[in-house]
Amino acid sequence: MNEYKVKGLTCVNCTRELQEEINKLPSGETASLSYNTGKLRLESTVDMDRVNKILSSDGAYIEHDHAHDEGHHHEHHTGVNWMVLLSISAFFYVAAFITEYWINEYVAIGFFLAATILSGYQTFLKGLKNLLKFKFNIETLMTVALIGALSIGEWKEGALVAILFGINEYLEGLGMQKARKSMEKLLEIAPKEATILENGEEKIVKISSLKVNQVVLVKAGEKIPSDGIVVDGKSSVNEAAITGESMPVEKAIDEHVFGGSINNEGVLKIKITKAYEDSSLAKILHLVEEAQDTKTPTELFINKFAKYYTPFIMVISFLVMIFPPLFLNGNWGDWFYQGLAVLIVGCPCALVLSSPIAIVSGITKNARNGILIKGGVFLEQLGKVTTFAFDKTGTLTKGEPYVEKLVDYDPAFLQIAASIEKTSSHPIAKAVLSKAEGVHFLEPEEISAVSGTGIIAKFNGITYFLGNEAHIHHIALPSQVLKDLKTFKDEGMTIVILANETNILGIMGISDQVRAESQSVISQLHSSGVNKTIMLTGDHEMTAKKVAKSVGLTTYFASLLPEEKVSKIKELTKNEKVAMIGDGINDAPALATADIGIAMGKGTDSAIETADIVLMQDHLGKLPSAIRSAKKVNKIIKLNITLALGLKLIALLLTIPGLLTLWIAILSDMGATILVTLISLTVLYEKRGHESRI
Known part of the structure; x- marks a missing residue:
């Protein structure tokens, strides 16, 4: 399927009608034209001449590729000319008022007509074409209303309506253009070129030509072209484009870097691990672009x-024109004028615009903040979530064991334990070594692992046993040791014991460290109206209870297998709107089952592909910000719909006492459009101080 950038789209409704026309072409059934992104997607077999003809009927056109390559110049080409025309029209309108009182009425009429034609000729041309096809949209309604106004001598109001409608159309396009530009600015973070090293020489190539295993040179201030591993150099890197985090991250040899992040100082040599189109940044930008095209249930409704609203208003307009004169002795001229005003109220533009700008703005703002939302539907649903279910390991906790408590019955306990563990790569061994930082290590004379229980080692002719309780079954445990073991177990810790052949030297309690931000995040969720926060974990009861209590969860479920997590999510979704948060790998089934799947994992492929929403950081700190923006978008959409319909309803009610005028009708729609x-x-402009700064 081919993709084209389309310029000159004037409104949501017009874009939908253009798409419907393209869909009627041979092979055009699957074509889509998005007002939000300004992109046309269609099969290569579609006749492009006919497509161009359809687009040009509404003043739209396909932008050539070179415009893309020359700095993303996406301004509306007719925007400046249109403003000039409106300015001249306004000048003629003022001139008409002056000449009407000081010179001649007929000269004034000429100025009014000139103002009407300059600001309304595009609407006239489109409206007349539509009228001949019996196609009734806003241009048709405006054309009929203006012709009617001029036919009964309402020169002033006809001209004013044409000018205000022109301004309204311009402002409508300007609003979406602002949202689009914000999105395009986000998309421009992708680097354009890379400096590769070949045979010791530097060579500048296009980003699209980069291949896996090529080595690139990235100087201070330059963007890293694609995902890779540092093979030479040391520097701090700004990963804000990927994770939304403003603090730089130190990078050295063998450390992973993201494409699109910026090298702050020094020179890095990076071996490319992914072609650009497969990189985290490319996937993010592609998904963000796609997200704009998805329609929320509200938008679809x-x-x-809107399809039924315009015909309904036309019927009302006709009744206003004929009912009072026929049955209430009304004046035909007055009620014909009222009916024309009602026609203008039939413009659905402000109503149709009530959702897309807010949705695109919400997706863009979150993407800037390192929160990837894959579609407007998920943004809308996030604002409605009442229950959050969390995985434990790697989500509420760091997934990195640490020594929480230690009891030594022998001064040599920590030194010997660390000397044994330094030969192991087990996560618990890393926790012990971290605790023993700075301790002088001994060299074991013998060392061997016992599967499932621990390690046996010999130092200075003495045999030591390091592991769990089963590993030291040869020793009768003293009462104090039993008491300490019970305390550690009650607190949900994993036990590591060191003993020789006759005595216990010490005990360590190992825990998975709770993330620093977890308690604050849970508290903020409860404050924002979330009813339940639940933990689903495969860990045992005491550990789950400890974590749940420390972070302030509503409840928890422990010792769950992956399929049991899915069953629990299904049970919860019967009565609640549920979001599941996990790492995007082992929680994939539960993420897919929940109403909203939220993954975290520093931009890993699995996280990006699995979930509906991805927290690109390696923590939960940005989650409250995403929920706030989702709730704000939902509130704004409701407010916009209320304003759009409310102002039109007020205008329609003015027909009852016969007070509705053409300019009030157009102002009701214009006012709604500007407000929406x-x-x-x-x-887009929510204060950054409201965002979590974990």
Whole structure:
């Protein structure tokens, strides 16, 4: 399927109608045209001449590829000219008022007509074409209303309506253009070129030509072209483009780096591990672009409603024109004028615009913040979640064991334990070595592992046993040791014991460290209206209880197999809107089962592919920000719909006492459009101080 950038799309409704026309072409059934992104996708077999003709009927056109390559110049080409025309029209309108009172009425009419034609000729041309096809949209309604107004001598109001409608159309396009530009600015973080090293020489190549295992040179201030591993150099790297984190991350040899991140100082040599199109950044940008095209249930309902709204208003307009004169002795001229005003109220633009700008703004804001939301539908659903289910290991905890408590019955306990563990790569061994930092290690004379229980080692002719309780079955445990073991177990710790052939030297309690931000995040979720926070873990009861209590969860379920997590999610979703949060790998089934799957994992492929929402950081700190923005978007959409329909309802009610005028009708729609646009754009400008700074 081919993709094209389309410029000159004037409104949501017009874009939908253009798509419907393209869908009628041979092989065009699957074509899609998005007002949000300004992109057209269609099969290569579709006749492009006919596509161009359809687009040009509404003043739209396909942008050539070279425009993309020259710095993303996406300004609306007719935008400046259109503003000039509107300015001239406004000048003529003022001139008409002056000449009407000081010179001649007929000269004034000429100025009014000139103002009407300059600002309304595009609407006229489209409307007349639609009228001949019996296609009734906003251009058709405006054309009929303007012709009607001029036919009864309403020169002033006809001109004013044409000018205001032109301004309204321009502002409508400007609002979405602002949201699009914000998105395009985000997409511009992708580097364009890379410096590769071949046979000791530097060579600049396009990013698309990069291959796996090539070595690239990245100087201070330059963007890293694709995912890779540092093979030479040391520097701090700004990963904000990927994770949303502002603090730089130190990188040295053998450490992984993301494409799109910026080398702050020094020079790095990086071996490319992924071609750019497979990199984390490319996947993120692709998904963000796709996310704009998804329609939320609210949008789908509004679009469907708009199809029936305009014909309904036309019927109302006709009744307003004929009912009062026929049955209430009304004046035909007055009520014909009222009916024309009602026609203008039939414009559904502000209503259709109530959702997309807010959705695109919400997706863009979260992407900037390192939160990848794969579609407007998921953003909308996130704002409705009432229950959050968390995996434990790697989500609420770091997934890295550490020594929480230690009891030594012999001063040599820590030294001997660390000397034994230094030969092991087990996570618990790393925890012990971390605890024994700075301790002088002994060299074992003999060492061997016993599967499932621990390690046996010999130092200075003495045999030592390091492991769990089963590993030291040869010793009768003293009462104090039994008491300490019970305390450690009650607190949900994993036990590591060191003994020789006759005595216990000490005990360590190993735990999975709770993330620093977990308690704060859970507290913020409860404050934001979330009813339940639940932990689903395969760990045993005491460990689960300890973690749940320390972070403030509502409840927890322990000793769950992966399929039992899925069953628990299914049970919860019967009565609640549930989001499941995990690492995107072992929690994939539960993530897929929940209403919303949220993965975290520093941009790993599995996280990006599995979940509906991805926290690109390696912590939960940004989750409250995502929920706040989702709730704000939902509130704004509801407010926008209320404003769009409310202002139109007020305008329609003015027909009852016969007070509705053409300019009030157009102002009701214009006012709604301006308010809807400005309110939607506030999503982009939420104060950063509200975001979690973990």
